[in-house]
Amino acid sequence: MEDSVPTDEELVTAIREGGTEALESLVTRYEKRIYNLAYRMLGNREDAEDVLQDTFLNVVRSIDGFKSRSSFSTWLYRVAANAALTRLRQRSKRDKSEGEFLDQVYSVQEAAHAQSRLVDWSNRPAERLLDGEARQVMDEAISELPEIYRVVFVLRDVEGLPASEVAEVLGLSIPAVKSRLHRERLYLRSKLSDYFTGGSA
């Protein structure tokens, strides 16, 4: 018999039949991605670890309820996104409200249409754009996104899922995903512009 890598669905079937090794394999396959997702959503190791554990414990508990209408990875991302959102909501720090956030996005939009010439920082040397201080600004900007925008950002621009799959994971329409994606990207752009140009764009 040829030695082939089992698919996610084959592993799920084996887990339902009590296969401990299959569960180990499935967890190993996804643990890095789920930890990264959790870390980008929560911004620290402790919370990311909690979300990672919650996600896979939920998977073990509810694997019998998984219907193969969607792919296993879509279902797993849904479990992980819900665990991350639950954890975010438990934290005492209040999110920027959606209204406040959109006001900020729109004021940036207005500024971009104003007469003054914007500064194009996009062609600065990579080492400047990627240094430690810039990374910190990037992380802070993510933490300022309201949760419903942050989760779209992490799934689409960090995990690289197509908009259609993000929609399926979050139970949203594709236009709703794209609209949130666009707003959060404009917001992040304005934050990086402020930093790279000293507040002039």
Place this chain on the structure above:
Amino acid sequence: MDCREIFEGLSDYIDEELADKTCREIENHLKDCYNCRVVVNTLRQTVTLYQETPSEELPGDVRMRLHKVIRLQEKHG
């Protein structure tokens, strides 16, 4: 198309998810509008910077604890 209309479609534009006709309209506008060009360039660079951020490494002790709690859950689940 004016700047405001262009602005709404820029994420789809940089993701190359627009119909050819809309793409051409945006490109025509960009030729003549410096500020919109800057917004496109910096928006694209923002997305690239985030996409290229290295993944957060899964620490060995976090991984060990994860596998431990899963084994426990399986036994008692």
